[in-house]
Amino acid sequence: MKVIVVAFLISSFLSFKTEAAPELLDSVSVIVDQGVVLESQITELITVVKRNAALNDQTLPSDRALRTQAIEKLIIDNLQMQMAERMGIRISDPQLEQTIGNIAKGENMEIAEFREKVAREGVTYDVYREEIRKELILGEVRRANVRRRVYITEQEIANLVKLIDEQGDQQAEFNLGHILIEFPPEPTDEDIAKAKIRADKVLELLTKGSEFAKIATASSGGSRALEGGDLGWMNINSMPTLFAEAVDKKDKDDLIGPIRSGAGFHILKVKDVRGIEKVEVAEVNARHILIAPSVILSDEKAEKMLKEFREQILAGEADFAELAKEHSADPGSALKGGELGWADPNIYVPEFIATLTKLEVDEISQPIRTQYGWHIMQLTGKRVGDATEKRKEEKASQLLWQRKFAEETDVWLREIRASAYIEVLPQQGE
Structure with a gap:
């Protein structure tokens, strides 16, 4: 899934x-x-x-x-x-x-x-x-x-x-501020030159002590302009490649740019830097059956189906994997009998996390509702850490x-x- x-x-x-x-x-x-x-x-x-x-x-x-x-x-x-x-x-x-x-x-x-x-x-x-x-x-x-x-x-x-x-x-994380001085989708040389002049002026104002958030709100064409250009904390490996290369080895309060992209000229401010400490992650192995409500299948009927599946499995009248293969609406796991594999539970949606953390190994949950539909799940294993390739x-x-x-x-x-x-x-x- x-x-x-x-x-x-x-x-x-x-x-x-x-x-x-x-x-x-x-x-x-x-x-x-x-x-x-x-x-x-x-x-x-x-x-x-x-x-x-x-x-x-x-x-x-x-x-x-x-x-x-x-x-x-x-x-x-x-x-x-x-x-x-x-x-x-x-x-x-x-x-x-x-x-x-x-x-x-x-x-x-x-x-x-x-x-x-x-x-x-x-x-x-x-x-x-x-x-x-x-x-x-x-x-x-x-x-x-x-x-x-x-x-x-x-x-x-x-x-x-x-x-x-x-x-x-220790992998660096940066708290970044961002200003985009944009130009049109198909810019002329004149458009690019004018944008560069504006970007240089913005950088000059920032260098002289102007407030970054105020300038971003007034001038940025970026999606976070109304938040003062605040991009929040970003791992160097998850941020846009253009930014990752620019902020590498930069320190707190450094200004970077203007950096040109297809959208315009970017100006970044390193608001803070921190390292990521290695932590051991408790992983879970689980499987589930998903029934997705539709025009012909109401919410109530989807929930009832899963309650019946659960009772059949507990009574030994049906097999979890076979029911998943036949009925689950999750194509990624259905063919594998509902198996989701070993994973950090935090990658799942909140309803999934909350249910998995309460289950004992081999226990089957009551039906729960997520944005995808109704699920029953079974916790099949727990372990700490996973250093495999x-x-x-x-x-x-x-x-x-x-x-x-x-x-x-x-x-x-x-x-x-x-x-x-x-x-x-x-x-x-x-």
């Missing part, structure tokens, strides 16, 4: 999400292909960014620059949501509530206590739920469209395994996947933006 770590940026949502002002102008501000961006959405996003900046003691650029960045983010989100509609991507209420429940657990809260926290932050629970649903949908759209663009060769894996061995146990290759493959997925996501977003019909309407009074 291709398991996907549901790595939500959602956990930070409560730190900045606020209710919209009671009187918002719901006029159309941007036409985006078959959709629109409303003035109220722009106003709300700007309010969110300003409140978040105040909480983090961060200065912001002018309202005009902030509005430009907010519009650009909403355009990109709108295009992806239109694509989700065409693809039929939905997040059901049970999936949504389970996700929110996992977020609450991550903060060591019961759901009632978590809802109170949401309310204290000035957000109605319904608004919060729909924001989470949107983030889940956007994630599914990106995975569905970008995944097929990522190709990793055996030679790339072998090269990275060798590099990891050479680096030893296969484990090294899996680690290298995961790092390459993270790097290439991030690179291809940026390219894909620029492509759908460039091919869309966008019309920014004049504001009232202009």
Whole structure:
């Protein structure tokens, strides 16, 4: 099974999400292909960014620059949501509530206590739920469209395994700030020259002490502009190749760039550096059967099927592997009798992790719901650590996947933006 770590940026949502002002102008501000961006959405996003900046003691650029960045983010989100509609991507209420429940657990809260926290932050629970649903949908759209663009060769894996061995146990992680001075998809020499002049000017301002986050919010064409260009912590082997080569052997507070790519000129700031300590990982071996609800198979029937399978297996009337081969909707494991193989449990979705950690060896779980459908699983083994060559290759493959997925996501977003019909309407009074 291709398991996907549901790595939500959602956990930070409560730190900045606020209710919209009671009187918002719901006029159309941007036409985006078959959709629109409303003035109220722009106003709300700007309010969110300003409140978040105040909480983090961060200065912001002018309202005009902030509005430009907010519009650009909403355009990109709108295009992806239109694509989700065409693809039929939905997040059901049970999936949504389970996700929110996992977020609450991550903060060591019961759901009632978590809802109170949401309310204290000035957000109605319904608004919060729909924001989470949107983030889940956007994630599914990106995975569905970008995944097929990522190709990793055996030679790339072998090269990275060798590099990891050479680096030893201490592998650098960098907390990066990023500014992109972009140029058009098919730039002329003049476009490139103008972008280079702007990039040099930005670097000069930063060198003289201007605040990186403020400049990024005002000037960057990168996807994290409204977050002050913050890319967070990145392993040197999982960040874009262009960045990895540039930050190697750099120290905290170093400025790097401008670095040219197909998108424009990049400027990086090393906000911090740390090493990765080697840790022993408790691995698990497991197998599962997945039943995916559909138009003809309801959620309730899928859950009931798995309860019956579990009873049959426990009674000795059926074999787990045979049921998986015949019924499981996970093509990656079904042919292997549901076997998932040895793995760090943290690579699985939260519902899987929570269930596996509670099981004894050979125990079969009750049906659980994840974003993929209903599962029963059996824990078949536990062990600590795995220094085999296969484990090294899996680690290298995961790092390459993270790097290439991030690179291809940026390219894909620029492509759908460039091919869309966008019309920014004049504001009232202009």
